[in-house]
Structure formats: C-alpha cells, structure tokens
Amino acid sequence: MADARIEEIVRNCRNTTASSCGGYQEPTATGQPGSYISTILLSTGAVNLEQFPGFPFDEDLDQGMAQIVSYDRAECNDSYIGQVNMLQASSFSGVNGAIWGYDLAVDSRIGKTYPVGRIENIPIYSLIPLRDATRQLFGVADERHFPPQEGAMVVCAEKYRTSMVSDGNMWIWCALGFAIAEDRDNHACLFMEDTGIMHLAGDEEESVRTKLDNRLNRIAYAAYLCGENQGARYRKIYIGWKASHIPKNHVGCALACAPYVTLPDGAFANLTSETEILELSTDEWLSRVGFSRVDEPDYALKTLTGPNIPLQ
DSSP states (O other): OOOHHHHHHHHHOBBSOSSOBEETTOTTBOSSTTOEEEOOEEEEEEEEGGGSTTOSOSOHHHHHHHHHHHHHHHHHSSSOOOSOEEEEEOSEEOTTEEEBTTTBSBOTTTTSBOOSEEETTEEEEESHHHHHHHHHHHEETTEESSOBOTTOEEEEEEEEEEOOOOOSOOEEEEEEEEEEESOTTTSOEEEEEEEEEEOOOTTOHHHHHHHHHHHHHHHHHHHHHHHHHHTOOEEEEEEEEEEEEOOTTEEEEEEEEEEEEEBOGGGGTTOSSGGGGGGOBHHHHHHHHTOOOOOOOOOSSOEEEESOOOBO
C-alpha cells in the first residue's frame, strides 16, 4: 500500500493538457507546486556523414552539425523525448518526487528479480524494468503515448556523449545508476549518469558486455559513497547500460537521462481515483488508458543492453 507522501504527489503531479507530459514547474502544472514524476531512459543515435553534401569535409563545423543530429536522434530512438528543451539538473529525485514504474504503474518485474550484485550489503538490480516503464509512458516516435509536450522546458538529470567520426571500430555507450533512499521522507533518491566510447570492432560484443557490466559495479559504489557523504542510506540500487556500434563514417551519441515530468489528464483515464494508478502494473495501466505495450524500436544500429535480468 502506498504511503501518504506518494499519494499526495500523485494528486499534485498533474498538468492541464489532455495527452502530453509537462516539464517540472512549467506553467501547465496544477496542484501544489513542486510535485513531479521521475522517469528513466537510455538511448543512442548516429548519423551517416556520407549523406551530407560535400563529404568528405574539410571543416570541423560539419562534424559538429552531425553531432547535433546524432543527439537529436538519441532523443527519438527509444522512449520518445523529442522536440523538448532539456534543462540539466543535479541528479536527485527528492521528497516531492515519485518514480514511474516503481511507485506508480509499477513494472511487473519489480520485486520479482534477483539482485545482480551487492555493494556494502545493498542489493543491486537491473535498471531495465524502469527504463522499459518510461517507454510505456512516453511511447516511441512512431507510436506516441504521453510524450513531453513539443517545446516543453523539461528539467532532466542528464549526461550525453557525442563521438568524432568513427573508423568502424567504435562503440558509444551510456549508463545510469539509481539509488532508492531508505528514508524517502527525509532523503532524496540519487541518479548517477555515465557515458563513454570504446574503440572496439563491431563483432567484439562480449568485450563490450564485460567492460560495461564491470563499470556498473563502480557506478553503484560511487552512488553508495555519495549517500555516505550526505548521511543517506539506500535500500537498493538499480543499474543499467546501453551501447551501440557506430559504423565507419558515422557520428554517434549516447544519452542517459532522467526527465522530471507532470502527467496529463489522459494518464488517469478510466481510473476510479488518481491514486488507483499506485495499485496498477504498467500493463494494467496501459490497458486502462487505451494503449498497447511498445518495444524498443529497431533503429539500424547494432545495440546491446545490460545487465540481463535474473527472474525469480
């Protein structure tokens, strides 16, 4: 059963639109100021420079334009968060925030998976269920559900990386750790975003998996240390990564992002009360609001995700 704090957040995380999420503290928000929903996405994108007139280029500026396009594609290639103004914030989901897929419209795998590791006796779980839950809220580019409104000012915990021109031996990756505070009435949950580039061939998939699974352990430990700095104890930590091979003469981008949003009226359609959303699984919520589950689109890049989810 949800606690009173979460119930109050759900009552006040609304906006005035019918079908678009809003940014934190945008003018469309209703209810008590400050309530928001935290969401999680990992995405990659790439652009082929050979498509541009005049390739190969003499000026670095053209590569810069390609980096912008690859970032834009990363916003569109998984959970759809295109056409928004991302406002970068420090990485906390505080006492006025609830977590999509964890507190409300809960992914059915939450609570039914084994830990993938432990740090200082804190269990570590795969982030994949929370990432997938955000995809069901926003939808994807070709099948949109309740994405952020076009041009919205969306505050995000965010980190991204764009590449130089690939020689064909390049993977670009993003990762995110999310630590759930034990006392959420008095401490914030923590996001830890990370991005990078590996110079490996496209067929070196196992090396990519091993390196990124190992890096997640360090991300989880960094989250634990940040909690120690603040005197905050964490109940559990979720970690996940995504990596894409960037073909020759392409420029790539990897984006780890946690948008803070308000919910439209449509997200509560056919519910007996606003707080009923706390009792629904993601799939039950989708059925109530009239949408079907969407999978990660195939966007023509060799892409890996991890860690794998050990189900009970």
